[in-house]
Amino acid sequence: MPSVTGKLQNSNDYRPLESCFARSVIHLQKHLAKQQQYHEEFYEQLLVPIFDFYPMDILKQLFNEENQKKVVRYLQEELKRYPELDLKTGPHYVAKTIKNDLSSMDSEYIISKIKLILITKAIDGVCRFLNYSYEEGLHEFRKCLQFVYYLKNIPLQTNQKYINFIRQYELTISLYCGECIINYVKMKGNRWSKDECLKGQLDEVGILQSLLCGIVDNMDLLATTYRGVKDKYVLSQIFQQVGDIHEVIAILKGNYSEYEQEHSLNNFALSVDNEDIANMIPKYIISMTFKPSGDSSALYCLDKIIEGIVLYGEFQVEIIKFFVDLRLFYQQAYNWIEADVIIYRDELMEECVLFAKKIIEDWERFNDTTKLDRQSITTHLPRILLKTLRGSIIMVEEISDIESDSDNETSSQMISNHKYKYEIISKLKFMKLRVKQKWNDGIHSRHSHKSDKYKKRWDLGVEWIRLWQKGYSEHNDTKVDGMATFLLEQF
Numbered sequence: 302m303p304s305v306t307g308k309l310q311n312s313n314d315y316r317p318l319e320s321c322f323a324r325s326v327i328h329l330q331k332h333l334a335k336q337q338q339y340h341e342e343f344y345e346q347l348l349v350p351i352f353d354f355y356p357m358d359i360l361k362q363l364f365n366e367e368n369q370k371k372v373v374r375y376l377q378e379e380l381k382r383y384p385e386l387d388l389k390t391g392p393h394y395v396a397k398t399i400k401n402d403l404s405s406m407d408s409e410y411i412i413s414k415i416k417l418i419l420i421t422k423a424i425d426g427v428c429r430f431l432n433y434s435y436e437e438g439l440h441e442f443r444k445c446l447q448f449v450y451y452l453k454n455i456p457l458q459t460n461q462k463y464i465n466f467i468r469q470y471e472l473t474i475s476l477y478c479g480e481c482i483i484n485y486v487k488m489k490g491n492r493w494s495k496d497e498c499l500k501g502q503l504d505e506v507g508i509l510q511s512l513l514c515g516i517v518d519n520m521d522l523l524a525t526t527y528r529g530v531k532d533k534y535v536l537s538q539i540f541q542q543v544g545d546i547h548e549v550i551a552i553l554k555g556n557y558s559e560y561e562q563e564h565s566l567n568n569f570a571l572s573v574d575n576e577d578i579a580n581m582i583p584k585y586i587i588s589m590t591f592k593p594s595g596d597s598s599a600l601y602c603l604d605k606i607i608e609g610i611v612l613y614g615e616f617q618v619e620i621i622k623f624f625v626d627l628r629l630f631y632q633q634a635y636n637w638i639e640a641d642v643i644i645y646r647d648e649l650m651e652e653c654v655l656f657a658k659k660i661i662e663d664w665e666r667f668n669d670t671t672k673l674d675r676q677s678i679t680t681h682l683p684r685i686l687l688k689t690l691r692g693s694i695i696m697v698e699e700i701s702d703i704e705s706d707s708d709n710e711t712s713s714q715m716i717s718n719h720k721y722k723y724e725i726i727s728k729l730k731f732m733k734l735r736v737k738q739k740w741n742d743g744i745h746s747r748h749s750h751k752s753d754k755y756k757k758r759w760d761l762g763v764e765w766i767r768l769w770q771k772g773y774s775e776h777n778d779t780k781v782d783g784m785a786t787f788l789l790e791q792f
Contacts (some may be wrong), residue, residue, distance in 0.1 A: 305703030306594045313635070314530045321531075322355045326363045333368060339379035341413060343537070344420050345466075347372070351427055352473050353531065354538035361431055369428045376421045383414060388421070392444050396451030408458045418448060419470055422688030430477060435485040439454030442478035443508075446471065446515070465522065472519035475512045476539065482509060486549055487647070506553050509546050516543060530593045535777060537591035541598070544584035544605060551577035551612070558686065570686035570695060573612045582609045582765055597637050603628040604646070608653035610762070614684040615755065621657050621682065627769070633697045649687070652694055681755060 329350070332343060350360055355746045364372075380386055385398050396419065402411055426441035448472050482505055520539060527536055555571035561612055582605075589602040603624060631637070683696045 314593035314596075315534075317360075318530050318534060318593055319356065322350070322353075322359050323362075326350060326355070329363055330368070333371065336371075336375065339375045339417075341416060341420075343414070344372075344376075344424075344549075346492065348420065348423065348470075351423065351477075351543075352469055354473075354476075357431075363370055364424075364428055364431055371561075372424055376417070376424065379417060380421065383417075386414065386418065388418065389538055392448035392451055394664055396448060399452070400455045403455070403457070411457060412459065412463055415452065416466075422448065423470070423474060424543075426474070426481075430481060435481045435488065439478060439485060440479035442474050442481060445474045446478065447666065449474075453603045454564055460701050468519045468522050468536070471515055472522070472539070472755065475515045475519075476542045478511045479509060479516075479542060483549050484761065486553070509550050513543065513546060521662035533591045534593050534596070537588045537593075537596070537598075540584045540588035540591065541602060544588060544602070547577045547581035547584060548605065548609070550574070551581060570687075570688045572614075572686055573683070575613050578613045579761065583768055584608050585609070586765055586769050587772055590769060592775050593687065595635055597635070599631055600628060600637065600670070601646075601650075603631065604650045604654050607657050608650045611653040611657055611682065612685055612687065613758075615681045616758045616762055617755070618661060618680045618682060620759070620766070622661050623762075623766055625654075625657055625661055649694075656694065681758075 329347060333347075336343065347363075355363075380388070386395060386405055388395060399411060399415060402414075422441055422445045426438050426445060429435075429438035429441060449467060452467070486505055516539070523536060523539075524533060527533060551573045552571070554574035554577060556574075557569065557571050585602040585605045589606075590600050592599045592602070606624050607621060607628070610624065660682065660716050667680075686695045686697055687693070688695060
């Protein structure tokens with residue numbers, strides 16, 4: 302299949318937006334330097350960089366160590382004015398205290414108390430998040446969300462501005478909560494052993510799934526009314542983080558297996574949950590199409606799409622080649638170098654991208670050697686097992702009872718001299734499968750009645766490609782210029 306050709310927007314909307322974020326933070330820092338106590342209006346403005354997902358380096362400038370101490374001190378001093386608001390008693394008790402005020406206090410006074418609590422807990426959680434104390438940040442963010450839940454049961458007279466604030470607050474805190482869980486899980490996610498459960502004391506999957514419900518419930522607030530580059534940026538960040546959540550759920554829900562590698566026993570790995578991978582990939586695609594032109598985090602999304610296709614396994618090589626080509630095109634269009642995107646990388650993502658590039662390179666060499674008719678047959682990616690949360694994948698393939706005679710195979714029929722050989726012992730099926738990865742084992746007729754699952758993968762892959770084409774055309778000022786159209790015609 303030909304490489305991607307065409308043109309992307311040559312404008313750069315992200316750089317002016319980033320400069321705007323930086324100026325906003327400088328403005329807030331100047332005002333904070335003059336503050337001597339808590340002021341509700343100003344502290345609401347401090348939430349804007351959090352709500353709008355300013356880049357981490359800019360957010361850290363605002364909430365540096367000195368500013369963190371100052372902000373927290375003024376919040377604590379303000380809370381002392383309300384002895385009944387003892388936050389240590391927990392969200393349920395505090396909400397009950399607020400409810401008791403309904404009969405004696407006006408709504409405006411109560412809303413001010415509510416905002417004080419919400420701002421205090423949110424900034425506390427964000428500071429812990431920025432200081433890499435993810436477990437503590439998670440604890441604070443969950444308290445925020447619990448308090449919001451109890452607030453919804455209080456019959457408080459409110460206006461639309463307050464309702465929008467609560468919805469945006471819940472959406473943002475849910476996403477930060479999810480990021481805390483993801484980072485916490487990955488930090489402890491080294492190699493798992495036979496007796497080690499993937500899930501810790503927390504029900505990470507349950508928490509992440511409940512967070513997704515809260516995120517989806519509140520996304521329409523922005524998704525239906527977005528205007529301009531900043532709103533597109535915020536939407537891109539939301540979809541990107543939802544993709545991150547699905548990725549970790551897919552790993553934590555994966556099937557756990559024992560495998561043998563070169564006579565080494567008691568090795569354990571897992572096959573990820575494909576349903577959540579299938580949910581993950583469209584989120585990254587949508588995020589990518591919302592990215593302001595020039596935002597190099599689009600490559601993060603593309604790398605995650607490639608990672609997802611690799612981990613899902615058994616997709617046609619043409620599908621993953623489209624996204625690898627698209628990644629290269631974005632990189633060339635904006636003159637991005639690897640140093641521009643290295644900050645987004647994790648080990649698993651990098652390993653999957655390198656794996657995909659090597660697969661495509663070998664596949665193209667194989668096709669050039671054998672002169673196969675690429676319109677009538679296709680080659681599928683292997684199945685993949687994941688050895689650790691941080692990376693280290695192994696390539697496997699289930700082979701039928703009839704095994705090919707390798708002595709009769711020519712070098713053009715195999716790649717890499719059969720160097721991938723493993724035995725897998727499934728905990729569920731208790732059956733040993735002799736594994737030998739050969740390119741000609743992966744070749745099937747596109748229209749074979751025996752390959753229903755491959756047709757489903759093909760259709761799913763084409764659906765993702767069309768989603769990118771549609772999203773990019775809708776959310777950017779210029780058309781795709783035939784970049785995807787030509788390739789889609791091949792499908």
